Amino acid sequence: MTEPNTALGDLIDEAGMSWAGLAKRVNALGADEGEALRYDYTAVGRWVKQGQRPRGIAAHLISRALSEKLGRQVRPAEIGMETAESIASRSLNYSPNPLETLETLRDLGHAHTTGGFAAPFILAALAAPSRDWLLATFEEVGSDRGPRVIGMHQVAGIREMFSLFQEMDVMRGGGHARSALVSYMNTTVIPLIRDQHQPDVQAALYDAAAEQAYLIGWMAYDDGEHGLAQRYLIQALRLSQAAGNRVLGAHVLAGMSDQANLLGHSYEAVALARAGMRGIAPADSPACYADLGILEARALARLHDTRGCTQAIARAESNFEAVDPANEPEWARFIDRAYFYGEAAYCFRDLRQPDEVERFAEISIQECRAQGRARRGSLSQAAIAAACLQRNDIEAAAHHASTVVRLTSTVNSSRSLHAVRDLRRTLEPHSALPAVLAFDRQAFQLLGSAA
Known part of the structure; x- marks a missing residue:
């Protein structure tokens, strides 16, 4: 970019920050992230006057510094520093903050529905999310929320929409209604979650958002857009943790295992399926546990492990026989x-x-x-x-x-x-x-x- 970045300059002025002050705060935020940054007022001048884009996580640190001063969320896109490549990279991350996950989902949805978004499937990105999910305590939804804004009946409405879209996927395929679901999630679900709610409502909203993010990822997978699918599934896994729903998280890992195996990464597929089974017990959801087991078997078959595969099938069939659809979540209905x-x-x-x-x-x-x-x-x-x-x-x-x-x-x-x-x-x-x-x-x- 050779044009001045007027968007960034205007926001710096609105925040009442000097170029030196912004550089100092960006360096401090970087230190918190383990990054040794050495920006000064001349670097900020190049960003504003010449439209240069800093490398790495600096754009997100600039957004955070401006957000602190302005008292509202400032996204990298608002400061002229977001690209499709950076969205593709960021959406592989398992963020420590579920609100950042929501922003990533919104940006991901906007990027691929407006065209020009292409992202590869990254094998190395599979390990960290499953590890972080297994280590999580599922206690992230705090008790210090503000007054109730919506109730469980609104959450039920979101879940009814999920049920409708899942039915379309099962009956018509992943390419049939994915864009409509992305639009619904970006315009209705994500803005709603960013408001303050009582803890039970907030957890339920994270849960509903995780279901929808998973379904969008699954639709993209079925539609052959594997890089996009991978990114939605990782974000869905993070939201399931924020919701405290281990079973839904295990379900997301099942989808990640299925995709990895389809793309020829069968060892990783086995590991993902087994991570899901370590995270839950069969009684938590016989359907989900059976699904993880049969996907483990699928990957073992691709590895020509006849004994391991047949044993996994037998275990999975035993769990499947215990399935009572009335006691399973809506997303498990297809199992x-x-x-x-x-x-x-x-x-x-x-x-x-x-x-x-x-x-x-x-x-x-x-x-x-x-x-x-x-x-x-x-x-x-x-x-x-x-x-x-x-x-x-x-x-x-x-x-x-x-x-x-x-x-x-x-x-x-x-x-x-x-x-x-x-x-x-x-x-x-x-x-x-x-x-x-x-x-x-x-x-x-x-x-x-x-x-």
Whole structure:
């Protein structure tokens, strides 16, 4: 940037600070963060007159220093120092302050809905959030809140919206309503939480926000935007801690494990699933615990650990049998027979045990048909197609593959599209067969329209 940063200059003037005073306060705040900064009035002059951007966390320290003086929140975007790259970096952090997490979520939502936001999946960012979550005491929601502003009935309304969006995700895919949920969270939920409420209401609001941040992350994951999904999931994990909800935190870790395994990071996926299981007991939520167990099994299957995988499946199935939907949270509603046995089928696909694939996938498919659930149905049909290929039953594989195409055409899910592409690749050597040729034509039309 070569233009003067008038936004920063105006805020410095409004705060009544000198350039030297701002530099001194930024250095002091940096020292609190373990940063040895040596800014002076000439550095501030370059920021204001030349529009230079300082490196590292300085932009956030400048915002904090101005916030102190002005008595209101000043964000880096207001001082002309926020970029998509800095948002992408900041949204990988597990902040010690849940209010900063809310600001990160708002900025993340604004960045990706206005276009031009692209962020990679960062493998190294997986370890710290799960560690910090496990070490947390879940006592962060204080008792020194101001007067009650809203009540639990408003929180219930937010949760009803979550239920509506989760239903759209389950039935139509992650790409169907994600932008609408981001808009609702940014314009309604986050501003509400930043007000002062009684402790029980504040905790419930953090809880509801964590659910929605998780769902946005899951939708992005299903839509193939893995860098964005990772960042939402990390922030959701932090909010679950602020809410004191260990079970929801374990659920977020399950999503992080699922994503890591899909992207080929199976050792990390195992660690994330096991961290979730260490954080809760089976009785806290049999559904969540069963989900963590089956995702542990999925990762072990990818690692070709047959014994470990089958043992994990058995443990997960035992926990799943104890599930009572009436006693589970709303976000766990999708952890049903369609989902659980579909995931088990994929374990055996990777272990190349086609009989077991069919046994579990058929249970999933029957449930999907009863619910009209196309995304999960497409994935379970793809598992059976893979099992048929393992038996060298090409006609049957092509038949199931055509069903995958039909179901995928009704949802907005990159995972379902990936299943179609994978089947097209594996069936290509048999393209002379009429059934395979018919599938290939259908797949070509679907993938062309999706592109």
